[in-house]
Amino acid sequence: MDKKVEQYDVVIIGGGAAGLTAGIYCGRARLNTLLIEKSLVGGLATYTNEIENYPGFPEGSTGLGLMELFHKQAKKFGVKFKLTDVKGVSLEGEKKIVETFRTNYEAKVVIIASGGKPRLTGAKNEDLYLYDKGISFCATCDAAANTGKTVMVIGSGDAAIEEGMFLTKFADKVIVSVMHDEGIMDCNEIAKGQALANPKMEFIWNSVVEEFAGDGHLNEVVLKNTKNDSLIRVPVDSCFLFIGYLPNTELFRDVIELNRPGYVITNEKMETNVPGVFAAGDVRDKFLKQVATAVGDGAIAGYGAEKYIAESEIFESQIMGSELPGIVFLWNAVMPECRALLPVIEAFEEKYKGKIKVTKVDIYKSKGLADRLEMDEVPALVYIKEGKIIKSRKGSFTETDLEELSAL
Amino acid sequence: MKEYTLDCLGEACPVPLMKTEKKINSMEVGDVLVVQIDHSCAMKNVPEWARTQGYNVEIEEVEDGEWEVVIEKTK
Numbered sequence: 001m002d003k004k005v006e007q008y009d010v011v012i013i014g015g016g017a018a019g020l021t022a023g024i025y026c027g028r029a030r031l032n033t034l035l036i037e038k039s040l041v042g043g044l045a046t047y048t049n050e051i052e053n054y055p056g057f058p059e060g061s062t063g064l065g066l067m068e069l070f071h072k073q074a075k076k077f078g079v080k081f082k083l084t085d086v087k088g089v090s091l092e093g094e095k096k097i098v099e100t101f102r103t104n105y106e107a108k109v110v111i112i113a114s115g116g117k118p119r120l121t122g123a124k125n126e127d128l129y130l131y132d133k134g135i136s137f138c139a140t141c142d143a144a145a146n147t148g149k150t151v152m153v154i155g156s157g158d159a160a161i162e163e164g165m166f167l168t169k170f171a172d173k174v175i176v177s178v179m180h181d182e183g184i185m186d187c188n189e190i191a192k193g194q195a196l197a198n199p200k201m202e203f204i205w206n207s208v209v210e211e212f213a214g215d216g217h218l219n220e221v222v223l224k225n226t227k228n229d230s231l232i233r234v235p236v237d238s239c240f241l242f243i244g245y246l247p248n249t250e251l252f253r254d255v256i257e258l259n260r261p262g263y264v265i266t267n268e269k270m271e272t273n274v275p276g277v278f279a280a281g282d283v284r285d286k287f288l289k290q291v292a293t294a295v296g297d298g299a300i301a302g303y304g305a306e307k308y309i310a311e312s313e314i315f316e317s318q319i320m321g322s323e324l325p326g327i328v329f330l331w332n333a334v335m336p337e338c339r340a341l342l343p344v345i346e347a348f349e350e351k352y353k354g355k356i357k358v359t360k361v362d363i364y365k366s367k368g369l370a371d372r373l374e375m376d377e378v379p380a381l382v383y384i385k386e387g388k389i390i391k392s393r394k395g396s397f398t399e400t401d402l403e404e405l406s407a408l
Numbered sequence: 409m410k411e412y413t414l415d416c417l418g419e420a421c422p423v424p425l426m427k428t429e430k431k432i433n434s435m436e437v438g439d440v441l442v443v444q445i446d447h448s449c450a451m452k453n454v455p456e457w458a459r460t461q462g463y464n465v466e467i468e469e470v471e472d473g474e475w476e477v478v479i480e481k482t483k
Contacts, residue, residue, distance in 0.1 A: 038459075039467070040451035047452070064448055083467035083475075085459060101464045130460075131453045132422035132429070141421045141449030 016043020018281025025302025042067025134218025
């Protein structure tokens with residue numbers, strides 16, 4: 001079966017808060033944008049029952065409800081959605097390819113917003129009981145099915161404790177396995193206080209999962225005491241894992257620079273080591289992973305995508321693609337010494353009209369073109385002939401300098 | 409190659425996944441199953457489960473809050 005080929009300006013991989021925000025910015029900039037999401041649009045936030053710290057919603061919002069609004073806004077700006085998983089990518093070079101099961105999507109820019117996936121415990125027989133067999137990662141999804149039951153929560157971070165408390169609204173008993181000493185939890189103090197006071201919650205301190213057991217469906221979790229290695233067999237109806245996330249970056253490993261745990265390394269403009277490839281949200285190596293910070297990343301990546309595409313067009317058609325030899329004047333509009341050179345360059349342009357193509361590049365908003373011309377300071381001049389950089393010079397200049405540089 | 413449709417509209421987790429597993433196991437390699445769902449929770453586990461089995465999965469959003477999960481039994 002031959003694969004279909006479709007062209008876009010921007011392909012965004014991942015439809016969580018970061019990807020959707022990048023989509024809103026790209027769509028609004030009238031870029032032809034495709035967002036690929038492997039399952040439910042909204043990403044990890046849809047696994048959270050209540051989001052109370054996303055600004056603008058003083059009454060809080062459900063994760064799903066908030067993400068539906070993001071989705072609606074991206075659609076309004078013309079972003080197209082494809083619900084499938086990405087099988088492979090080719091990111092180096094100007095034409096990027098994002099491959100799915102049926103189609104190859106070609107794009108000028110790719111934004112990686114693939115987030116993370118829940119980490120597993122690695123305990124014995126874990127794979128036998130995933131999803132509908134008793135091990136879940138989503139309290140919002142599976143809470144109602146546990147009405148009147150006994151459930152276990154693994155972990156003590158914000159997600160574990162907050163979702164654990166949500167589960168107490170349905171389950172009779174929520175047993176939390178915490179690896180730390182009694183009273184020590186990784187979550188925020190407010191959640192900790194509430195959880196310790198919740199009569200339906202029990203805690204098993206200094207414990208990790210040793211084994212999952214059952215008869216087709218999970219009915220027992222075997223914990224191990226980390227102090228004395230004794231085993232504790234706990235009968236449960238289901239078990240929820242909240243022990244962190246792993247980045248979804250296997251596809252990018254060979255091309256994109258990752259840190260040791262596998263998160264994408266970016267600069268503050270969300271640029272990766274490959275030109276035209278940006279990353280945003282939880283997939284990045286960053287300090288705080290929240291909807292509020294994912295939104296900021298997405299906005300920067302979307303804006304960066306727009307700038308990159310605009311610069312590529314100027315670079316290829318005007319600067320490198322010109323039939324005439326060219327002089328590029330790199331300047332910064334806020335620097336007086338750069339402004340002082342404008343009359344010199346304009347007089348030169350007038351004098352050699354039809355012989356030399358002069359392009360003025362203001363780097364105030366973006367250094368992208370200066371980087372492509374391998375120039376790290378302004379004012380500067382670059383001489384280009386037949387699509388190649390021939391010579392360049394830094395600092396102030398006179399008309400004679402210009403003539404000398406362009407061999408006139 | 410046959411195509412089957414599984415109506416899981418109105419059904420909450422974990423019912424759609426249980427029904428999907430049962431149906432897929434009764435199908436031949438190469439057959440395609442279209443699972444109709446309208447509970448967002450099933451969008452998290454049905455495609456994920458099918459991919460871990462190594463099947464090809466594509467989803468169509470029929471309308472807001474209603475999806476068709478297309479699963480090709482590849483092995």
